[in-house]
Amino acid sequence: RFLDEYAKHNLTFWAVTAGNEPTAGEIVFYPFQCLGFSPEHQRDFIAQDLGPALANSSHRHVQLIILDDQRVMLPYWAEVVLKDPVAASYISGIGIHWYLDFLAPIDLTLTITHHLFPDYFLLSTEASTGSYFWE
Numbered sequence: 001r002f003l004d005e006y007a008k009h010n011l012t013f014w015a016v017t018a019g020n021e022p023t024a025g026e027i028v029f030y031p032f033q034c035l036g037f038s039p040e041h042q043r044d045f046i047a048q049d050l051g052p053a054l055a056n057s058s059h060r061h062v063q064l065i066i067l068d069d070q071r072v073m074l075p076y077w078a079e080v081v082l083k084d085p086v087a088a089s090y091i092s093g094i095g096i097h098w099y100l101d102f103l104a105p106i107d108l109t110l111t112i113t114h115h116l117f118p119d120y121f122l123l124s125t126e127a128s129t130g131s132y133f134w135e
Helices: 002-007 039-055 076-082 110-116
Strands: 015-017 063-070 093-097 121-126
Touching: 039 063, 039 076, 063 076, 063 121, 076 110, 110 121
Parallel strands: 015 063, 063 093, 093 121
Antiparallel strands: none
């Protein structure tokens, strides 16, 4: 329905994510509203619900992006989700944020993920700055 409502105003999307920062919802007392997913939960949600719903809608051309969170979660997150053939069939890419990059060297995250899953794009989906590294 989200995509349908935007389409009524001639706004289209080339891609959507399965959810912004899914690990934030797993943090107790997180300071604002969020939805939590483990990689297993995101995999199953895509395979059983979101993927089929998108594929059977008038927005089937819209690409689906997983993770949309810190690259420190790679390659583990991608392995869990993309090694499931049903979930993988609905996914086009992997979204990453930069806030914890100092904890996650590129060679241990993006490079390995790209080698494991070369058919999926890697896209920086969020970056902002503030007074502290998490802002």
